[in-house]
Amino acid sequence: MPNAISIQINSLVQRLGREKVNELKVLxxxxxxxxxxxxxSRHWQATGEHDALLIVATSLNDSDDPKLQRVRSSILKALLTAEAHLPSISFRVKNIISTLPKQDVTQLKQACIECSIHYKRVYRTAHVDLIGNGDQLAQLYWQLSLQSCSLELRKQLDVLAKHLAKHNVNLHEIDHRPNLIEMIKEQPNITLNExxxxxxxxxxxxxQAFDDFEFNC
Structure with missing residues (x-):
């Protein structure tokens, strides 16, 4: 696929169930x-050329399932991003070796790979630039937020959130937010207000997420 577009869809099986995911794979x-x-990981990737992915999204138009509509929305949003050639956003982590524990650096690199973000060492410095579009950096933010990490990395995520806000990236848009039930599973001690x-x-x-989580446990 020379002009293939790749779209990450988070927690697909957890949201839809194995049977519907298999049906989607056939589609x-x-x-x-x-x-x-x-x-x-829990995340899935859809790959195809623009027109083919558009047909897939159109095929989901008639579904009454809001979760499938969310998949459709993710596809259409990614296609719009590809069409508009959205500019990349660069986020700099300064003095990464002294700022973050080694385990966090490894965790960050892996998350960048999964979110298709370019991890680039700044020439002759100890800084690192994370380069991607707004959606990719938002996915990185949420993916790391759901994981167990150090206070230092949490601080970097807070800085990233402010940086994205300056670029008009809303982390709380429905396509960016993590699955609430998955977040409760990852952090069982989280409170309602948190x-x-x-x-x-x-x-x-x-x-509702807490009720659903308790019902399914």
Missing amino acids: FSAHQCELKRIRA LVSKTGCSLMDAR
Whole structure:
């Protein structure tokens, strides 16, 4: 696929269930596209040429399932991004070796790979530039926020959030926010108010997520 577009769809099985994901894989394959899991993560990647992915998204138009509509929205948003050739955003982590523990540096590098972000060492300095579009950096933010990491990395994520806000990237848009139930699973001690604060969801959505989590446990 010389002009292939890749789209990351987070926590696909957790959101849709294995059966619907398998149905989606058949749909993508029927239009010469591919839907596959990203290594050992919870996230999946859809790959295909622009027109083929547009047909897949159009095929989901008639679905009444809001979760499938979210997948459709993710595809269309990625296509718009590709069409508009959105400029890259660069975020600098200064003195990375002295700023972050070695484990966090490894964690950051892996997250950059999964979010298709360019991790670039600044020439003759100890700084690192993370380069990607707004969506990719937002995905990086949420992916690392859901993981266990040091206070130093948390501080860098706070700086990243402010940096993205300056570039008009809203971390709390529905396509950027993590799955609430997944976040509760990852952080079982999280409180209702913390969930609202971290994700920007409504209090009603947070309560529903806790109810669904307890019901499914």
